[in-house]
Amino acid sequence: MNVQKLNVSDYRNFETASFSFDPDTIHILMGRNAQGKTNLIEAIYFLSHLRSWRTSKTPSLIRHGQELFRLEATIENKGRVESLKMIFSQGKKYLFRNDKPVQTFSNFVGILNAVLFSPDDLQIFSEPPKERRKFVDMELVKLSRSYTTRLGRFNKLLKERSAILKSFRVDDVLLSTITDQMIEEQAVLITQRYAFIQLLEEKARAVFPYFGEGREKLSIRYKTCVDPSLGMDEIKKQLTEAYQKTRLKDKQMKTTAVGIHKDDLEFYLNDKLVTQTASQGQKRSIVLALKIGLCQVIQAKTGQNPVLLLDDVFSELDETRRAGLIASLPEEIQIFITTAEPVSPSWFKRPVRFYTVDHGVMKEGIYDV
Ligand SMILES: Nc1ncnc2c1ncn2[C@@H]1O[C@H](COP(=O)(O)OP(=O)(O)OP(=O)(O)O)[C@@H](O)[C@H]1O
Ligand SMILES: [Mg+2]
Structure with a gap:
């Protein structure tokens, strides 16, 4: 996938600008601090995700003193050319695909598939589990429609279960019905998350030695309430047992203690937890290996490479790691x-x-500026 053209209007510190980019080419955006380099890749990211990774306040992206911003891109995907347009005005996003209005975000997000590395990503190791789940979900949602629907159904059921537990008199029959439905959905979601994490680990592990970390083995462990490597029936059995065990406590605490809403990822170098032992440079190498691995997962699943956005990627990398990073970048991307x-x-x-x-x-x- 390639961005052929990008037009930005009143986005951050850009007034109106048009750019043409080449397919499968590296574009280096150089400049002093605070000039707008990150703003530009943020614009591409925004067209991909309909939000920024830097702020949840979309109005702050409008160029100071203006009332709206506009982003447009021409995308080439498997030889097909499409246009995407987004106008943000008065708190609302107006979306267009090939000049036709698009009503729902899910029909727009991911058409331009962009994978980002930003220095903020290093926080993935220290953030609460919710952020690591978000990382997995964000990618799976783009890769699988059935995952998206199922996850939506699970979240709805979880809310319903919570409402039942919080009610004055708990309806036991309803609680069992909802729990059974949750088990059905989760068994599939766990299997999908596990398969994704396994593939990501395989790809990231293959890239990791490029960063001069040849002696260490990178592992990603998917932590969930059951053994995710088991077959679907066994997973369901384990889930059923887990819910039976916590049912009484759930009723006392009025919350659901077990389930994929508690899932987490753990990263290891050899057998040591990354959070406890890895250096800054090592953490950076791991995140970069993950992001490049992710591009390869997307390529394997969709037959199409995403666009790769690397923000401030060379800082804090020594010469070996920098050369390794460049050598590890996939060719056709x-x-x-x-x-x-x-x-x-x-x-x-x-x-x-x-x-x-x-x-x-x-x-x-x-x-020279
Ligand atoms: N809504 C806005 N309107 C106008 N200017 C803005 C807006 N938001 C951010 N800016 C300006 O954008 C600039 C920062 O741009 P950006 O973050 O892209 O910098 P950068 O070139 O990546 O710098 P660095 O090398 O420090 O990362 C700042 O000058 C900031 O004042
Ligand atoms: Mg920047």
């Missing part, structure tokens, strides 16, 4: 890299286009 540090064209053995960003203006070429 369009990449955008922002950097405030000088980058030499000689680092790359493939087509690279250089841009300089200065005060919300991006021009092709390397300029």
Whole structure:
């Protein structure tokens, strides 16, 4: 997948600008701090996810003093060209695909599939489990419609169960019915999450040695309430037992203690927990391996590479790791890299286009600003 054209209007510090990009090419966005490099890849990310990773306050993305912002892109996907447009005005997003209005977010999100690495991602190791679940869900939602529907059904059931537990007199029959339905949905969701994490681990593990971390083995452990490697029937059996065990306590505490809403991921280098022992550079290498691995998972599942956005990726990486990162980038993938540090064209053995960003203006070429 490639972004052929991008138009931005009143987005952050960009007034109106149009850019053309090349397929399967690395685009390097250079410039001093606070010039708009990240803003530009944020615009691509926004068209992919309909939100920013930097803020939940979409109005703050409107250029100061203006009332709306507009983002447009032409996307090439498996040889098919599509246009996407998003206008944000008065707190509302107006979406268009090939100039026709799109009513629901789910019919727009992921058409442009972008995978982002940002320095904020290093927090994945220390954040609460909810964020790691979000990472898995966000990708699975893009990869599988059935996952999306099922997860929606599970969340609804979880809310219903919680309402029953909180009611004055708990309806035991209803509680059992809802619990049984939750078990059915979860058995499939656990299997899907497990398969995704296994594949991600395999791909990330293969990339990891590029970062000079050859001696260490990267592992990702999917922590859930049952053994996820088992068959569907066995998973259901274990879930049923787990719910039977906690039923009384759930009624006392008025909450559901067991289920995939408590799932987590654990990362290991050899057999040591990353949170406890890994250095900053190692954590960065792991996250980069995960993101590049994720691109390969998407390629394997959809037959199409996503667009890769790497924000400030060279800082804190020593020369070996930087070279490793460049060597590990898949060939047929369009990449955008922002950097405030000088980058030499000689680092790359493939087509690279250089841009300089200065005060919300991006021009092709390397300029001394
Ligand atoms: N809504 C907005 N309207 C106008 N300008 C904005 C808006 N939001 C952010 N900016 C400006 O955008 C600039 C920051 O852009 P960005 O985060 O892309 O910087 P950067 O080039 O990536 O810098 P760094 O190298 O420090 O990461 C700042 O000058 C900021 O004032
Ligand atoms: Mg930046």
